[in-house]
Amino acid sequence: MNFALLGYGRFGQAFAELLQQAGHRVRVYDPQASVPRALAASSTAAAVADATWVVLAMPVPGMQEALLDLRPMLHAKQTVIDVGSVKLRPCALMGDLLGAQIPHAGTHPLFGPLSLARGECPLRTVLCTSAQHPGAGKRTRQLFESLGCEVVDRDPATHDRAMAETHALTFFIAKALVEMGVGEDLSMAPPSFLGLAHMLAAVRGDAGHLFAAIQRENPYASAARAQLLERLSAVHQRLLVDGDGTALSIPDLPGR
Structure with missing residues (x-):
């Protein structure tokens, strides 16, 4: 064809x-x-x-x-x-x-x-x-x-809602980490970081068109970013006050 x-x-x-x-x-x-x-x-x-x-x-x-x-x-x-x-x-x-x-x-x-x-x-x-x-x-x-x-x-709306919580947040986090210089030296990176390393590689080399599109053209991305920042702030505050870590557990997915 x-x-x-x-x-x-x-x-x-x-x-x-x-x-x-x-x-x-x-x-x-x-x-x-x-x-x-x-x-x-x-x-x-x-x-x-x-x-x-x-x-x-x-x-x-x-x-x-x-x-x-x-x-x-x-x-x-x-x-x-x-x-x-x-x-x-x-x-x-x-x-x-x-x-x-x-x-x-x-x-x-x-x-x-x-x-x-x-x-x-x-x-x-x-x-x-x-x-x-x-x-x-x-x-x-x-x-x-x-x-x-x-x-x-x-349908387009279902797609964009899902991408706001996955694609847009992934690039949002990766963009910040790249600008911090995180991941430039992987000589001591633990296995838990390797997934993030793939994420950072996806952001590097973007002329800005993809990042701008998935953040600005997706009508659900702004709310997803705001929710992420709110949750990160809440976790940060719990780290400052929770001495024994009881409020910091990371639950597994249901059924696992």
Whole structure:
């Protein structure tokens, strides 16, 4: 199949490679990135001209402008998907600007360059099927399954609530630790820190687009951050007053 990939950041590069490994033809347009000559299209129109799939891989704040520019070039035999880390706004934009005429679906691949480099298996992808285009949702599921993914169906709001408590908080904590210089020397890091080390590696190298998107574009992230800071403050206060540690136990998950 032919793919037009609009955006060639860290994930765009990894996704292009994954698609090529699966035997698909990829054309990329990103005027802000250095795209290999073999993949580069001269314009958005050139990228999407022969594409059966159009992948929106640009930062979320630029998606509305990109869709407005893209819409006159699209036709009903193409399927448009986004790969953003938040889903409410991208899915709403596609619904408003592509409507019933252009098949579309929202996706969030729960993997990236580090996941692929580590050979994590299976990969996972969240799929938000548009009520206007159930057929596009089915095709998108088949596409990601063919790439070795487990596909999880969620509506955009459920996705964003879950990401606020996982993805957004993970990057929030990691951002603070990186800025403190934590994890730069792992020579004495205990095994309990290794999970955090993976988390820090995911943040390093981000130009800021991903961090900003998962914090600012997710409507539930601010409340999650506030709750985290409140709980951290409460733990800090208990450390100051609880002499024997009885109020500091960390309970296991129910059923374990």
